Amino acid sequence: MRVTANTFPNSLLSQLTSLNQRQNRLQSQAATGQRVRLPEDDPVAMRRVLDLQAESKTVAQYERNIARHEELANASFGVIKGLKQVSDRAREISISADNLKSPTELKLYAKELTELIKQAVQAANSKNRGDYIFAGTKIDQPPYVMTTDAEGTVTGVSYQGNTSLAESEIASGITITTQALGENNSGSGPRGLLADNRSGADFFNHLIALQDHLLSGDTASIEATDRENLGKDEDNLLYHIGSNGALQSRLETTKALGGQRSDTLEALVSQETDADLAETLVRLNQTQTAYEAALQSGGKILSSSLLDYLR
């Protein structure tokens, strides 16, 4: 091929341009550690990475949801434990209050029971972050309202929450709730903590009945019904303590699974986008060498011509 005056500069220029482009690409890959940055770099990988990153953010969100659930479960557990103590003491009283006790003693027991009821109502009206824990989804008002007579004896405790619970997601499509319902006598849905017609629990009414029987000295009724009723209430509380524990361990497991998934996602994203640093740097070195060689040889060739040898 005939090589003319502009062949050298032109081809040198295009070689230098392409070497420069390659250097630039490799340098930015080395600097960012990424093989894919813009959609044009690798459209297929880009799409997968977008999906993976979205999933990773969702997993992180589920972790936050789980943390919120755990918080509520812990708060509920604390309250349920308190209620269990009330229930334990009430049972003790129901057992101690036999026909050997004097009416004065029974009255004292009744006084203690009134206080226990008030304590239980206070516990059942506990709040977490400003929301009433046991009011179902009517969390903006106290679930239990207590009425007393002139002497301070509790005459009734009524439930004004509802029977549904708010569930939120802890994994894709899986919703749970760690909230316990105060009362559910509908025979379906989540089990009530203090009253449920399926287990026969009706904590406040049973306590009030015991209080009234103590006041009237009716130890026969205490023996015949109250002890058994309080037993049902205790069973019901134990059921809730158990299910709270089960829920917490389920949350732990889900959280661990989420953590694993997010590690996997991280690895997958890395696989799709990250540059192999060793390879990139070796290539960059290669390209730099080629660039220098092109500059040097080009400079030499361009500077010499026949003119140098003509006098």
Added chain:
Amino acid sequence: MLGLFGTLSMANRALQTQRQGSEIAGQNLANVNTPGYSRQRVNIATSIYISTQIGPQGTGADVVSIQQIRDALLDRHIGAEISVRSALESEQRGLQFGQAALGQLIDRQATGAEGAAAASGVGGQHGLAEQLSDLFNAFQSVSSNPTSTSERQVLIIKAQSLATQFNQVADRLGDVRTSLNESLSSDAEQANIALEDIAKLNEQIVTAEIGGSGRANDLRDIRQQRIEDLAKLAKVDTVANPNGSVDISVDGTTLVSGINVLDTLQTYDAGGGQFLVRTSTSGTPLNITGGSIKGTIDARDGELSALQAEVETLAATLITEVNAVHASGYGLAGTTGESFFSGTGSADIAVNAILVADPGRIQASGVSGAVGDNSVAVALAQLAEKKVGALGNQTFLENYGQSVAKLGQGLNNSDAQLANQQIVENMLLRQRDSVSGVSLDEEMTDLIKYQRAFEANARMVSTIDEMLQTVVNLGR
């Protein structure tokens, strides 16, 4: 027989011939860096012979022509390849605009508060993908904490930044479209100027070459240059006429015939801001198969308009889906029936001003009077996983990811095609350079060759002069 005087005049002509040889070498050297210049060569032939008794005798040498070394086939090839390259270049440019408008990139260094790798634009919050997942995650947060005002506030902010991002992307894509239309108009104008220039050059060439007095080499160089300029804008077909002029046609319509411009290019709005190119005298668009005009139209009507439509559908579907779920819910104070987003598409999507003013009116609860209910918020969060019919049975993020990938694929393709095309064009240009380019070494040796020949012929003159003196002195 020439005789002494005949020989003297032969030497004289030879001097002129060699001088002209060095002149052309000089012309070549002078134009070594002139773009579009093709080297010239003097064609020297023996002069007419005269008959003598001993047979025909030569009378020296004459310059018969100055020839331009040009390969017409190569020129035509290069013209066609320039059109292809230019089309790919402007398509790539258009798609790069689109890519920039979308602002979607992967930045692994940007690990946000979420810990996991976050997709983000420059500075963190630019890609639609990230903001879409942020919105659905904010719905999640509200669902796990339905009465929390702070979660509601966060949701409003996330939704607002998503809406703003949609507005900006719609805006930028609209701008890209406008600027592509503008570049079509300016391309058409430049093409018209080139057409006029070519017609003028045709006239000058025809005038210069009239009567067969050699070729107007330099004018032809300039005309070829202008034809290639035109080929950059639109693929043209050229037909060389015997009188030296060249006819130019686009898509079968003759625009330049000989020395006349028959028709010019014109852009017009074919409806909906879709600018196309037609000739001034015809109502139908030209099917231009190469050049930047084709590339611009391809980019605009191909990937870019698809992207624009997809972003539009995505925004519109998001508005209807979210609003449909949201409207059935109840706010903290029991209000209901509000929409979450206002607007109908990517250009005007915004968060309902009533909700912005009072985040408590976000309708997260599904039951009137039960503020702790979160069924609507959960349903909103679960929209993230919903396969929506209007989006080709994909989720919002899948659909958006596909749009991004499609644009990326288009750009990736034109990158690759352009790289290939560059190689083809470079090979042809090198070939042309090899045929028509000026070689300094060659010209320098030519120069020496003609100089020596000139010296020799000068010696011839002085020799004949001495001989003539001898003859004159014979009579003394």
